[in-house]
Amino acid sequence: MKRVIELARITVKQAIKERSFYVILIATLLAVLAVPVLYSFTMFEVPRVLAGFALSYTNFAVLILMLFLVMNLSQTDLDRKTLQYVISLPIRRRDYVFGRFLGFVFFACILIFFILAITVPFVALFSRMRPDAPFYIGYYFLYGVFLLIEVALLVAIALLFLSLTSRTIVSMFGVAGCYIVGHTMDEVAEFLRTGTGMNMPVFSKAVIQVVRYIFPNLALFDVKTAFIYGKGMDGMSLFLSLLYGVLYTVIVLLLAVVLFEKKEVY
Amino acid sequence: MSAVNGNVVEVTNICKTFKGDLFQKPFSALKDISFEIEKGESFGLIGVNGAGKSTTIKIILGVIFPDSGEVKILGDSPGALKVKKKISYLPENPVFYENLNGEDFIKFVGRLRGLEGKVLRDEVERWLFKVNLEKDGKKPLKKYSRGMIQRIGLAQAFIGNPELVILDEPLNGLDPLGRRMARDLIEETLRLGTTVFFTSHILEDIERICHRVAIIHSGRILRFVDVKDLKEGLEEVFIRTLEEYEESN
Numbered sequence: 001m002k003r004v005i006e007l008a009r010i011t012v013k014q015a016i017k018e019r020s021f022y023v024i025l026i027a028t029l030l031a032v033l034a035v036p037v038l039y040s041f042t043m044f045e046v047p048r049v050l051a052g053f054a055l056s057y058t059n060f061a062v063l064i065l066m067l068f069l070v071m072n073l074s075q076t077d078l079d080r081k082t083l084q085y086v087i088s089l090p091i092r093r094r095d096y097v098f099g100r101f102l103g104f105v106f107f108a109c110i111l112i113f114f115i116l117a118i119t120v121p122f123v124a125l126f127s128r129m130r131p132d133a134p135f136y137i138g139y140y141f142l143y144g145v146f147l148l149i150e151v152a153l154l155v156a157i158a159l160l161f162l163s164l165t166s167r168t169i170v171s172m173f174g175v176a177g178c179y180i181v182g183h184t185m186d187e188v189a190e191f192l193r194t195g196t197g198m199n200m201p202v203f204s205k206a207v208i209q210v211v212r213y214i215f216p217n218l219a220l221f222d223v224k225t226a227f228i229y230g231k232g233m234d235g236m237s238l239f240l241s242l243l244y245g246v247l248y249t250v251i252v253l254l255l256a257v258v259l260f261e262k263k264e265v266y
Numbered sequence: 267m268s269a270v271n272g273n274v275v276e277v278t279n280i281c282k283t284f285k286g287d288l289f290q291k292p293f294s295a296l297k298d299i300s301f302e303i304e305k306g307e308s309f310g311l312i313g314v315n316g317a318g319k320s321t322t323i324k325i326i327l328g329v330i331f332p333d334s335g336e337v338k339i340l341g342d343s344p345g346a347l348k349v350k351k352k353i354s355y356l357p358e359n360p361v362f363y364e365n366l367n368g369e370d371f372i373k374f375v376g377r378l379r380g381l382e383g384k385v386l387r388d389e390v391e392r393w394l395f396k397v398n399l400e401k402d403g404k405k406p407l408k409k410y411s412r413g414m415i416q417r418i419g420l421a422q423a424f425i426g427n428p429e430l431v432i433l434d435e436p437l438n439g440l441d442p443l444g445r446r447m448a449r450d451l452i453e454e455t456l457r458l459g460t461t462v463f464f465t466s467h468i469l470e471d472i473e474r475i476c477h478r479v480a481i482i483h484s485g486r487i488l489r490f491v492d493v494k495d496l497k498e499g500l501e502e503v504f505i506r507t508l509e510e511y512e513e514s515n
């Protein structure tokens with residue numbers, strides 16, 4: 001465990017020293033300054049627009065930065081042969097995978113916290129002016145938790161690709177592919193139930209079903225829309241989504257470890 | 267401790283073929299390599315570019331795996347945590363974590379080798395001083411020059427007193443003073459009883475520091491040389507060995 005923490009620590013240190021981290025923080029401040037502008041344009045739906053804006057922005061900023069960091073730090077380890085050196089240090093190979101994972105997830109925690117801490121107070125402030133649109137801080141907290149789960153899952157997938165292939169480009173498309181499929185497969189399944197979908201060949205339908213079971217259903221973690229429109233969600237389905245995310249992440253991570261133990265690191 | 271017979275490294279009949287990518291043929295990089303290194307010995311591996319030196323080292327480290335043959339390091343399999351706690355490695359053309367500063371990097375390695383607290387701080391300072399980087403400890407590694415990276419690489423290889431130090435071309439990129447320093451560091455660590463395994467293209471240095479040398483060519487070890495028994499320069503022996511090999515093929 002000591003070695004895992006050591007690697008996690010070095011990962012966070014590396015991430016904090018990346019310039020892109022500051023770029024995102026500054027971008028967040030600028031985005032917040034855009035709030036009054038939005039306010040002057042859209043009088044009617046203001047709180048809703050603002051909340052949507054804040055959450056979409058957080059989602060975008062966190063995912064982009066995390067993907068960039070994970071790819072940059074892990075994959076360049078491989079490309080520049082730093083990985084050969086690192087696994088010759090007194091660590092187990094699995095310590096590297098777990099350490100990287102924990103480091104990235106911890107960093108994502110900090111990141112989500114900061115971005116929400118900058119944007120949410122503004123949303124709260126403007127919501128005050130419209131008593132008909134209630135503002136629940138708890139939603140934002142839950143939203144942060146689900147975003148973190150999604151990031152953790154994607155980090156685990158990125159580490160799995162690191163163990164699977166030595167090619168950055170394959171990893172990048174792999175992770176991006178999982179992200180896209182993960183967010184759209186619910187819609188595809190929906191489509192299958194419509195008239196046109198019903199008439200599709202059985203084979204294609206079977207393929208889609210298999211894909212649904214293999215790829216992570218990331219749409220489950222997208223609680224944004226439900227929250228903004230005040231629909232909320234029942235506790236049970238939130239809990240199940242959370243459980244699904246954690247289990248999926250653990251399985252992917254363990255798979256990454258098993259493959260990484262046997263990987264020849266060129 | 268090490269195996270009964272006191273060998274720190276035992277490499278027996280290893281072969282390694284790189285599978286190659288989509289359109290490349292497999293490449294046989296090591297063909298039946300065997301050697302051992304005794305405790306406290308300074309062992310050099312020399313050979314032309316592409317002879318298989320770095321590949322041998324990576325197999326000893328457990329970074330890649332041999333197709334056949336056996337490797338024992340300090341009586342255990344390469345790659346085992348127990349082994350890695352007692353060895354250190356300086357890669358050829360090293361790239362370390364670039365956005366860390368030199369001090370943080372050395373500290374990270376020191377901690378993994380089990381140092382902590384005041385001992386860790388003292389050792390970090392001592393090694394930065396030994397490789398003349400005491401003023402550059404706070405600079406990020408990406409701002410280091412080639413030779414400075416090599417120096418920090420040497421510092422990380424020696425910190426925490428490993429039992430076996432594996433150096434792939436440790437004198438690369440160093441200025442004349444740096445080369446002298448590196449040689450002194452290796453000699454000093456040998457006096458402490460540490461085993462050193464290294465490769466170099468500068469035969470003069472090899473001759474000065476090594477007890478025993480293996481000449482490797484096209485993935486085969488052609489000859490072992492005891493440096494103290496040398497009656498001519500190592501360079502002559504090296505070139506003659508390669509010529510004899512070319513003739514017989």
Ligand SMILES: Nc1ncnc2c1ncn2[C@@H]1O[C@H](COP(=O)(O)OP(=O)(O)OP(=O)(O)O)[C@@H](O)[C@H]1O
Pocket residue numbers: 266284285286293295313314315316317318319320321322358
């Ligand atoms: N990952 C790899 N895939 C395919 N071939 C490889 C790989 N790594 C090394 N080789 C080949 O194996 C041979 C030995 O390489 P190695 O790096 O061991 O040489 P070396 O003796 O260290 O040379 P140098 O003095 O240039 O450092 C070379 O022909 C090289 O092209």
Ligand SMILES: [Mg+2]
Pocket residue numbers: 319320321358434
């Ligand atoms: Mg080499």
